[in-house]
Amino acid sequence: MSAWSAVEFxxxxxxxxxxxxxxxxxxxxxxHSGELSxxxxxxxxxxxxxxQMNLPKKDAFILTKLPGxxxxxxWIQRIIDHDGRTGDEGGLEKxxxxxxxxxxxxxxxxxxxxxxxGVRFAVDAYVDFCREKxxxxxxxxxxxxxxxxxxxxxxxxDVSHHYPWIATEGLEYFRARLTQQPKDIAHLLxxxxxxxxxxxxxxxxxxxxxxxxxxxxxxxxxxxxxxxxSS
Ligand code: PQQ
Numbered sequence: 001m002s003a004w005s006a007v008e009f010x011x012x013x014x015x016x017x018x019x020x021x022x023x024x025x026x027x028x029x030x031x032h033s034g035e036l037s038x039x040x041x042x043x044x045x046x047x048x049x050x051x052q053m054n055l056p057k058k059d060a061f062i063l064t065k066l067p068g069x070x071x072x073x074x075w076i077q078r079i080i081d082h083d084g085r086t087g088d089e090g091g092l093e094k095x096x097x098x099x100x101x102x103x104x105x106x107x108x109x110x111x112x113x114x115x116x117x118g119v120r121f122a123v124d125a126y127v128d129f130c131r132e133k134x135x136x137x138x139x140x141x142x143x144x145x146x147x148x149x150x151x152x153x154x155x156x157x158d159v160s161h162h163y164p165w166i167a168t169e170g171l172e173y174f175r176a177r178l179t180q181q182p183k184d185i186a187h188l189l190x191x192x193x194x195x196x197x198x199x200x201x202x203x204x205x206x207x208x209x210x211x212x213x214x215x216x217x218x219x220x221x222x223x224x225x226x227x228x229x230s231s
Contacts, residue, residue, distance in 0.1 A: 002199060004199065012202075012206060016209050020210060020214075021144060021151075022213070027220040027223060027224040028151070031158070032154060032158040032162075034162025036163075040224075041102055042227075043226060043230065044227075046115075047116050047223050048219070051219060052095045057127055058131075059078045059130075061131040062130055062138045065134070066135055066139075067135070074187050091177070096109055097170055097173070116226050117222070118219070118221060122222070123219065125215060136191075136201060139191050140206075140208040141209065142184075142188055142212070144216060148177070152177055155171075156171055156174050
């Protein structure tokens with residue numbers, strides 16, 4: 001089969017997110033309409049931290065495989081964005097502030113033994129995918145970020161509106177991601193659109209994006225099942 005043009009290929013990738021990204025998950029829909037109990041919100045923040053903790057690790061696996069120096073220079077910033085460095089607290093610390101705002105301590109967030117099994121399974125699968133797959137597919141699995149900015153802006157507005165018990169300071173993680181994400185997205189698209197030349201490579205990238213949508217979806221399935229009765 002012949003390869004898609006870059007424009008067609010990008011449209012294919014975007015159509016996957018329109019159908020399978022976690023903005024459509026019932027738990028997210030309930031978050032945005034103000035229906036989550038405090039226990040459900042806390043359960044999401046606690047378990048999503050396991051995803052956050054693992055982002056720098058999966059990005060480090062990808063870093064070891066990227067062939068070009070210029071791409072590694074850009075990619076390494078993703079690790080710094082989450083882990084931070086002197087003078088820049090980083091995303092993990094901001095997520096801990098969100099945890100504190102919903103009543104979780106740092107120790108509770110870092111206690112990996114209390115992560116829900118389904119969340120651990122999904123996140124570990126994502127890290128393993130990035131460790132094992134060729135760099136192009138591993139990079140393509142991060143393309144869910146294409147769909148995140150809309151969701152993040154809505155989350156900031158809707159959470160501030162519906163959950164006044166969460167201090168606004170707790171939402172700093174999402175505000176920071178809105179400024180960081182455009183450069184990540186531009187780099188992801190450049191890497192994938194210019195390097196997936198054959199139809200086989202393009203299809204493999206599309207499968208990687210579908211897999212990642214499933215990771216995010218499964219995470220919310222597990223959270224919804226575990227906390228739906230909590231007040
Ligand atoms: N996804 C990645 C990735 O796969 O490399 C990195 C991030 C996401 C983030 O740093 C995020 O904050 C983030 N947030 C959401 C969200 O809150 O809905 C989704 C995603 C995503 O789509 O994978 C990421």
